[in-house]
Amino acid sequence: MRLVIPTVAFAAGLLARATSVSSQTFxxxxxxxxxxxxxxxxxxxxxxxxxxxxxxxxxxxxxxxxxxxxxxxxxxxxxxxxxxVRTEQYGTWMVWRRGIAHIDLSAPRIRPLDGMLSTWSPGTNGTVEGPVVLFPKIDSTAAFEAWLPQVRGKFLLLSFPWPSCRPDTNWQEFATPESFERMRKDRADAFDAWYTGRLRKSGLRGPALVRRLAEAGALGIVTSLVPPPGPQGWGVHKISTTIAERIPEVGLGCEDYGLVFRLAENNQGPILRVNADAEFTGEVPVSNVIAELxxxxxxxxxxxxxxxxxxxxxxxxxxxxxxxxxxxxxxxxxxxxxxxxxxxxxxxxxxxxxxxxxxxxxxxxxxxxxxxxxxxxxxxxxxxxxxxxxxxxxxxxxxxxxxxxxxxxxxxxxxxxxxxxxxxxxxxxxxxxxxxxxxxxxxxxxxxxxxxxxxxxxxxxxxxxxxxxxxxxxxxxxxxxxxxxxxxDPLRVPREPRITPTEARTGRPAPWPACIPPARSWAQSRP
Missing domain, CATH: 3.40.630.10 (Zn peptidases)
Known part of the structure; x- marks a missing residue:
């Protein structure tokens, strides 16, 4: 029996390999x-x-x-x-460790919120609790500076609140055409009013804006985990690098960001309790892995x-x-x-x-x-x-x-x-x-x-x-x-000629794109 089993297994293996090949059209x-x-x-x-x-x-x-x-x-x-195989160091990068985060609404009712700390954001160093305010309606940099003292000890909502967290495909399937178009127009108008009519009037953008909020004593910024163009699928959070350097950036899912925003907009006293652990431990070597035949x-x-x-x-x-x-x-x-x-x-x-x-x-x-x-x-x-x-x-x-x-x-x-x-x-x-x-x-x-x-x-x-x-x-x-x-292949794949799209402005082929110098350290990458 011991002699027969390997023979049968060997024959089965040959048959399986033959079947794998013969079932394909080579x-x-x-x-x-x-x-x-x-x-x-x-x-x-x-x-x-x-x-x-x-x-x-x-x-x-x-x-x-x-x-x-x-x-x-x-x-x-x-x-x-x-x-x-080998590793090849190309630079250094900041080590950032994400810990456990709890983000809760503590008033006007108690509710755990769906969210996370943005990547490379500072943590809260324990539990922090405070009221929530909207980015103000302003018409100038001076007006923004005059408002800034009001952010001390508070969380600031920085993102546009999507009026519906349903994907557009869901609207297209169930809404009347008139209702769908009205929703899209109202959303576009509100989006423009938020960014053009509020944030850009401050005269600051990105990290510079958040640095100014930190200097004014804000507890942190709260952003939506659904960036433009808005909700594309159910229950999905998009993540990216924080724009905060000194205070935490807390991201909330579409539904919960909208909830907190509406509470603040209607003066219903939302308070957030946040305990988000994170740690920076300095720059370390970063490397590619290269295997070779x-x-x-x-x-x-x-x-x-x-x-x-x-x-x-x-x-x-x-x-x-x-x-x-x-x-x-x-x-x-x-x-x-x-x-x-x-x-x-x-x-x-x-x-x-x-x-x-x-x-x-x-x-x-x-x-x-x-x-x-x-x-x-x-x-x-x-x-x-x-x-x-x-x-x-x-x-x-x-x-x-x-x-x-x-x-x-x-x-x-x-x-x-x-x-x-x-x-x-x-x-x-x-x-x-x-x-x-x-x-x-x-x-x-x-x-x-x-x-x-x-x-x-x-x-x-x-x-x-x-x-x-x-x-x-x-x-x-x-x-x-x-x-x-x-x-x-005995021949080399040719590099010339190359073509690029025609530029609408000049009617001529665009130049071949230039290489982007790599950032070889965390410090080099910062704005």
Whole structure:
């Protein structure tokens, strides 16, 4: 019996692998492409990678202890596979620790409020309680200065209160057309009156305004966690860096911000009780993680797999960008298993500081001109959890020929879903821009939406359960196949000619976008 069981298992394994390959329509008989498909489909490590990263380590705010833990975890993963890997420091950043926060309405009735401390905000240093006031109706800087003493010992409401927390899609479905249009007009008028008729009359904006409020003795500012253009989905908070430096910035969800605002507006005596723990512990080194399969024939030419490792911290940073992170890790794992000796060097790069302005990738590009000049392609993913369906050529007019040739050699089950935007225009919002601005061929892998911008991008809902593993498996195989084909291609992807959109003002092509110098320290990033 002991002799028969391994034989049956071996035969079953062969059958399973044969089924995995034969069930796909391959456009070529390339054995590496076939092995990539089988490895990605039958031996995927995406689920355990994502679970460990997102549930155990959690969000990876730049400079945080969790980001350092994530770096160590990634290093251990690659080293276990025998893949050379390193961290590269590009600067320093402030360590900010978010603690537990309690935000309560204590008058005119008692109610716990849905909210959180804004990221990098000072804490309250214990429980602080005080009344709430609105930003005043003023007509000049002098009027603002005359009003300022009234804010002492109070929380100031700084954001516009959305009159309805229903998404517009809900209004469109159920309201009459007349009611929907009236709501939109009333909202737009009220929004303009709040910002143009109140805040801007102070003569101060952003951190400068909040510094003046702090000097006047305000307990803190209260903002809405639903920024313009207003509610896009149910129960979603958007988070970003605070504009407060000396006093706490407390963010409230749409409904509770509106509640507190209406109470203050109608002189019904709202009082907030806030205990929000946070700690700054100084600047620490921040680093990118770089894993490498060294090229055997053209080691100074590069195929780069790119995703940012950092995230915001109200949830787990799952779709932004834990999904891209684990896809690139899985793609390099697959390549190590089936294509360990590539012709060109393949790098898997996990960037820090993307959310603060592409700082990690921008610093790497500035520090490694040899990678920029030797870049065959860079493949970046930073668009959620969906399967890849679109690749823009970013204005490189000769790149489409290469991608069409590579896609033609991949299983039609995945290649037929991908459309090329050729020549396309530059995407400046994520890490591939750190390379395209240098004129290097770097591409963003556009994904199926899965309501990414509405529900998980920079939100409190960006958690492990939002990942779609069938799509992530497809993406890891696509990345591995494209990396293999780009590494093998005898030709370089051309950088010229390049095109840019026509400027409406001049009627001429816009100049190629300039690179943005990366901020290499917290102090350097402050206004």
């Amino acid at each position: 456009a070529s008989n390339d054995p590496v492409i076939q092995r990539i498909w089988v490895e990605g489909k039958d031996k995927s490590q995406l689920y355990p990678l994502a679970q460990a990263l997102l549930d155990s380590i959690g969000p990876r705010l730049t400079g945080s202890t969790e980001q350092e833990q994530a770096n160590d975890w990634a290093l251990a993963f690659y080293r276990k596979l025998g893949i050379p 060294r090229g055997t024939e053209k080691p100074n030419e590069y195929v780069v797999l790119s995703a940012h490792f950092d995230s915001w911290d109200p949830a787990s940073g799952a779709t932004d960008n834990g999904s891209g992170t684990v896809v690139m890790m899985e793609a390099l794992r697959i390549l190590k298993a089936v294509y360990p000796n590539p012709k060109r060097t393949i790098l898997a790069t996990h960037w820090s500081g993307e959310e603060q302005g592409l700082n990690g990738s921008g610093a790497f590009a500035a520090d490694h001109p040899e990678v920029v000049s030797g870049l065959q392609i860079l493949l970046n993913q930073d668009g959620g959890t969906g399967r890849v369906v679109k690749i823009s050529m970013q204005g490189f007019t000769g790149a489409g020929t290469f991608f069409r040739r590579w896609l033609s050699q991949m299983p039609s089950e995945i290649s037929r879903q991908i459309s090329l935007v050729d020549p396309g225009t530059q995407n400046r919002g994520t890490d591939n821009f750190s390379f395209t601005c240098h004129g290097a061929p770097a591409f963003e892998l556009g994904s199926v939406g899965w309501d990414y911008e509405t529900y998980t991008w920079h939100t409190n809902r960006d958690s492990f359960d939002k990942l779609v593993f069938d799509d992530l498996k497809s993406n890891a195989s696509i990345v591995a196949m494209l990396a293999y084909l780009a590494a093998e």
